Amino acid sequence: MTMPLGYECDTRFIAAHHQPAVLIDLALSRGIDSHQLLRGSGLFYEDVTSGEARISPDQFRMLISNAQRLLAADDSSFLFGQRLLPGHYGEVSHALTHSASLQQALEQLRQFRALLCPLLTPRMLHDEKQLHLFWTDSCGTGEQQRFITEACLTAVFALTRRLSGTRLPWRFHLAYAQPRHIEQYWVHLGEELAFDSQMTMMSLPMEYLHQPWPNASATAGRVALQASQAQLEKLGWSGSFIDQLYDHLHANIRSPLNLERVAQAFDMSPASLKRKLHKHGTGFQEQLDLARKHVALYLYQMKGYSNEEVANYLCFNDTTNFRRSFKRWTGLAPSGLRQLFD
Structure with missing residues (x-):
């Protein structure tokens, strides 16, 4: 069966007057010149205000890069994130x-990710005690990944506080070293932070998942949901090509996976798949390693598997080879893992 293909880094589908406009308005409010802000993005301010312009993820990344440079402030990504959700996107x-x-909110964030968070893809895991929300790169965020990550974490934190009417006790794992602007994390996310982690993820006790939120209208929500689904169907996909690849690798992680077999599943030549991945700043082995790493971490820390059981699950012939691969994925031996899903 041919795999469906999603949007790519050069697909023009992001409404310029939605998330990009949020960042533009933040920059304008701090006295940034609109021409400098939009330089190199292929976008003019009049295009944004027309309500008709559509830009690609690459154009959005250029806008973010310009905003980072021109604003030159440690709180920019967090202030951007605070304004992102639920947004004014129809x-x-x-x-x-x-x-x-x-x-319901997290399910809608996942379902409508192309409309609500087109640059990073939200994904959920949970067990009996904890809910975990983590992100994967949708289309090659490159040097802007940290900024976008900070914005996404803040967006969900602020959204859940606004809609629940209370500050939920989220805990955060960040897959990078503690930045110098740690105080911005304290102000916007709280102090439950773990840097140098294996995944960027926010976690919450499961008891909060089903608690009713106070101001929801079931009727208005149902009508808006139907209209949103129609909008997504008109686009023709719900996520990116990189999302589709990750999902395919994850679903088939126990099967023999190589470039040729996966290319065939996507109805393209190996050379075409390599080119497409290169365009997004990644490669097949990197994507396969990411999927294997996520599955291994889940099996170790949520299922309590041993080295031998994880190696067998991922179809490694011997534990030594698996340990070597795991260290390549994570920089650590399995015994060196800190608790991630707790």
Whole structure:
């Protein structure tokens, strides 16, 4: 069966007057010149205000790069994130606003990720005790990944506080070293932070997932949800090509996976798949390693598997070879892992 292909880094589908406009307005409010801000993005301010312009993830990244450089402030990504969700993006924002619970809000964030968070893809894991929300790169965020990550974490934190009416006790794992602007994390996310982690992820006790939120309208939410689904169907996909690849690798992680087999699943030649991945700043082995790493971490820390069981699950012939691969994925031996899913 041919795999469906999603959007790519050069696909023009992001409404310029939605998330990009949020960043533009933040920059303008701090006295940044609009021409400098939009330089190299292929976008003019009049295009944004027309309400008709659509830009690609690459153009959005250029806008973010310019904003980072011109604003030159440690709080820029966090202030951007605070303004992102539910946003003023038409029916999809209405649907999110009328979420009846955290579970419904996160499910809508995942379902409508192309409309609400086109640069990083939210993904959920949970067990009996904890909910975990983590992100994967949708289309090659490059040097802007830290900025976008900070914005996404802040967006969900602020959204859940606004809609639940209370500050939820989120804990954060960050897959990079503690930055010099740590105080911005304390101000915007709180102090439950773990840097140098294996995944960028926010976690919450499961009891908060189903608690009813106070101001949701079931009728208004249902109508907005239907309109949002129609908008997504018109686009023709719900996520990016890189999302589709990750999902395929994850679903088939126990099968023999190589470039040729996966290219065939996507109905393209190996050379075409390599070119497409290169365009997004990645490669097949990097994507396969990421999927294997996520599965291994899940099996170790949520399922309590031993080295031998994880190696067998991932179809490694011997534990030594698996340990060597695991260290390549994570920089650590399995015995050196800190608790991630707790």
